[in-house]
Amino acid sequence: MQVVGYSDQISLQPGDTVNIMVSCKQDNYHADFVRLMNGNDHPDGPGVKEEEIPSNITGKHPGRVQEFQHGSYIKIDNSPELNIKSSFTIQAWIYPTESEKSIQGIVTKWSHASQTGYGLFLNDKKQLELWISDSSQKIEKISTDKPISYNTWNFIYATYNSEDNSVTVSHEPFNIWTKQDFSDTKNIKTQISDLSSNQEPLLIASYSGAENKITGHFNGKIDHPVLFKEVLTKQKLIEIYNGKIPSSKNNLIGSWDFSKDFAYSKVTDTSENQLHGIAINMPARAMTGHNWDGTETNFNHAPEQYGAIHFHDDDMDNANWDTDLVLKIPESIKSGVYAVRLRTEKGEGSESYIPLFIKPKEGTSTADALFLAPTNTYIAYANAHQEAHKATRERYNRMGFETAKDYPFLPDDKYMVDNELLSLYDRHTDNSGVAYSSRRRPILNINPKHKASMGSDGRNMGSLLLAADLHLLDWMEVKGFDFDVATDEDLHLEGKNLLKKYKV
Numbered sequence: 001m002q003v004v005g006y007s008d009q010i011s012l013q014p015g016d017t018v019n020i021m022v023s024c025k026q027d028n029y030h031a032d033f034v035r036l037m038n039g040n041d042h043p044d045g046p047g048v049k050e051e052e053i054p055s056n057i058t059g060k061h062p063g064r065v066q067e068f069q070h071g072s073y074i075k076i077d078n079s080p081e082l083n084i085k086s087s088f089t090i091q092a093w094i095y096p097t098e099s100e101k102s103i104q105g106i107v108t109k110w111s112h113a114s115q116t117g118y119g120l121f122l123n124d125k126k127q128l129e130l131w132i133s134d135s136s137q138k139i140e141k142i143s144t145d146k147p148i149s150y151n152t153w154n155f156i157y158a159t160y161n162s163e164d165n166s167v168t169v170s171h172e173p174f175n176i177w178t179k180q181d182f183s184d185t186k187n188i189k190t191q192i193s194d195l196s197s198n199q200e201p202l203l204i205a206s207y208s209g210a211e212n213k214i215t216g217h218f219n220g221k222i223d224h225p226v227l228f229k230e231v232l233t234k235q236k237l238i239e240i241y242n243g244k245i246p247s248s249k250n251n252l253i254g255s256w257d258f259s260k261d262f263a264y265s266k267v268t269d270t271s272e273n274q275l276h277g278i279a280i281n282m283p284a285r286a287m288t289g290h291n292w293d294g295t296e297t298n299f300n301h302a303p304e305q306y307g308a309i310h311f312h313d314d315d316m317d318n319a320n321w322d323t324d325l326v327l328k329i330p331e332s333i334k335s336g337v338y339a340v341r342l343r344t345e346k347g348e349g350s351e352s353y354i355p356l357f358i359k360p361k362e363g364t365s366t367a368d369a370l371f372l373a374p375t376n377t378y379i380a381y382a383n384a385h386q387e388a389h390k391a392t393r394e395r396y397n398r399m400g401f402e403t404a405k406d407y408p409f410l411p412d413d414k415y416m417v418d419n420e421l422l423s424l425y426d427r428h429t430d431n432s433g434v435a436y437s438s439r440r441r442p443i444l445n446i447n448p449k450h451k452a453s454m455g456s457d458g459r460n461m462g463s464l465l466l467a468a469d470l471h472l473l474d475w476m477e478v479k480g481f482d483f484d485v486a487t488d489e490d491l492h493l494e495g496k497n498l499l500k501k502y503k504v
Contacts, residue, residue: 001348001411002024002025002344003024003029003349004442005020005022005023005340005442006020006021006439006442006443007019007021008323008440010489011359011375011489012356012358012359013362014330014331014360016329017326018327018329018356019325020057020340020354021066021324022061024342025347026345027063029344030061031058031060031061031325032341033053033341034051034052034341035051035337036049036338037051037470037473038050038471038474039447039449039450039463049474050448053333054330055328057326063344068316068419068420069281069320070420071206071281071312071316072280072282072311073217073218073280073283074203074256074283075277075280076256076267076275078199078200079275081254082109082227083197084118084229085162085197087160087231088228088229088230088231089227089228089230089232090118090130090157091155091226091240092120092157092222092224093153093222093223093224093308094106094148094154094220094221095154096126096151096218096220097150097431098430103207104217105119105216105217106120106122106156106204106205106222108120109200109203110131110198110200112207112210113210114198115133115139116137117200118132126150127143127144127146127147128143128144128148128171130142130143130158134191135194137196138192140192144169144171144186146183149173149181149182150220152173153174154171155171155173156172157169160192162195164189165189165191166190167189167190174290202227204222204277205217205218205309205311214280217312219312219430221308222258223309224255224258224259224307226252226255227252227255229253232246249271252271252273253275254269254271255271256269257270258289258308259307265278265279265280265282266278267279281316284312287310288305289305290308291307310432313429314420314429316420316438316441317436318440319440325340327340333358335360335366336473337358338357340353340354341353353447355466357375357485364501365501367483368503368504369481369503370483370485370486370504371473371486373466377465378446378466379438380424381445383416385413385423387408393407412444416445421443445464445465448467449467450466450467451463
């Protein structure tokens with residue numbers, strides 16, 4: 001795609017303003033505000049019907065590329081307590097899943113730029129590895145010999161003893177059947193005698209890489225990481241293994257209990273330091289933890305057993321692009337389905353639409369009939385590209401839906417796949433299901449001209465989602481039926497007060 005974009009709102013009324021975020025590979029693009037009536041360009045269909053509406057954004061605008069920042073993680077702001085200068089222990093429960101990342105951060109306060117700090121990682125051999133550096137930027141990376149066990153819970157810890165510069169790194173699977181093959185502990189003396197510090201935040205499930213970009217996103221679940229400014233004894237580690245945080249609270253830097261506040265982005269530190277964090281890119285919370293015993297399937301009834309967070313390297317709840325256009329909705333506009341249309345002069349995928357649903361002024365109606373745009377469905381299917389997965393194509397073929405072997409072949413489908421834009425019907429890179437779908441990113445298949453890729457070898461394509469629903473609105477227009485438009489989001493916020501204004 002040469003140009004794509006999204007808006008910060010989808011439901012608007014006359015007089016509102018809406019921010020439009022755009023990414024364009026060309027030097028410039030042309031924007032129009034259009035009313036959508038039909039997008040079916042099939043020779044036997046009704047034809048494309050749209051009306052250009054005069055607006056404050058109509059015209060040519062400079063283009064620039066905006067990047068995606070995929071991957072979920074937790075960020076805890078820098079603080080003096082986190083800049084450890086002597087002995088420490090990092091401990092957590094982790095459930096790693098499949099990942100193509102060469103290095104994954106678990107608990108890290110690392111600066112790539114200055115090569116300072118500390119962190120616990122999985123390296124490219126899937127071994128548990130501790131990174132530490134001193135004030136002269138000497139770095140040592142100490143790893144276990146055996147790889148960690150994937151798709152099961154592991155009790156992990158790493159210690160640094162400033163008295164003799166020794167390090168211990170250990171992992172032990174919770175599953176008794178894999179303890180012998182995958183348990184490993186490495187004890188070693190290092191040359192690091194004075195730990196370095198930095199101004200980076202503490203990150204859980206990632207680390208700070210080149211150009212201060214967050215990278216090395218962890219795939220899998222993490223449960224209750226803790227950080228101490230002491231080397232925990234074997235007895236204290238056993239206490240943690242058995243579910244009790246040791247009583248040496250004076251040396252407890254942070255204890256992040258993921259079973260707290262799981263309905264929010266806040267990540268709660270139950271230590272006296274109150275080093276609370278924030279979950280970025282909406283990882284899946286209230287996941288079964290290492291101590292889930294299977295007796296309770298409702299996390300509300302046993303939150304202490306649902307203290308894990310599942311992180312993914314392709315999570316994204318908000319593209320967080322900068323605003324390029326601010327559209328003012330005309331005061332006299334008719335309720336209906338509209339869009340910001342973006343076009344470039346050349347290149348594959350030179351046209352893109354950002355749909356907007358305009359309702360009447362608050363508390364009013366202009367017709368007896370209401371078209372309730374199924375935006376929940378649109379967002380659930382947003383950027384769906386199940387056909388990109390071989391197993392899905394084979395299943396569809398068995399069901400009688402022929403799919404293209406060379407999928408994706410259309411520009412919008414290519415963009416979805418290349419940029420890991422997921423719907424609720426896709427799967428994460430670790431093959432786990434997608435729990436969340438957001439409208440705060442480009443959505444390529446909510447497009448008046450979008451075509452479904454299933455059919456006669458994937459090329460006898462029909463309308464889908466908004467492109468299909470526009471046929472109803474076009475029919476109503478042709479038949480002379482007046483109607484207003486609202487969204488599922490409006491119904492959620494207004495309830496029956498929205499519906500009682502209409503007969504149909």
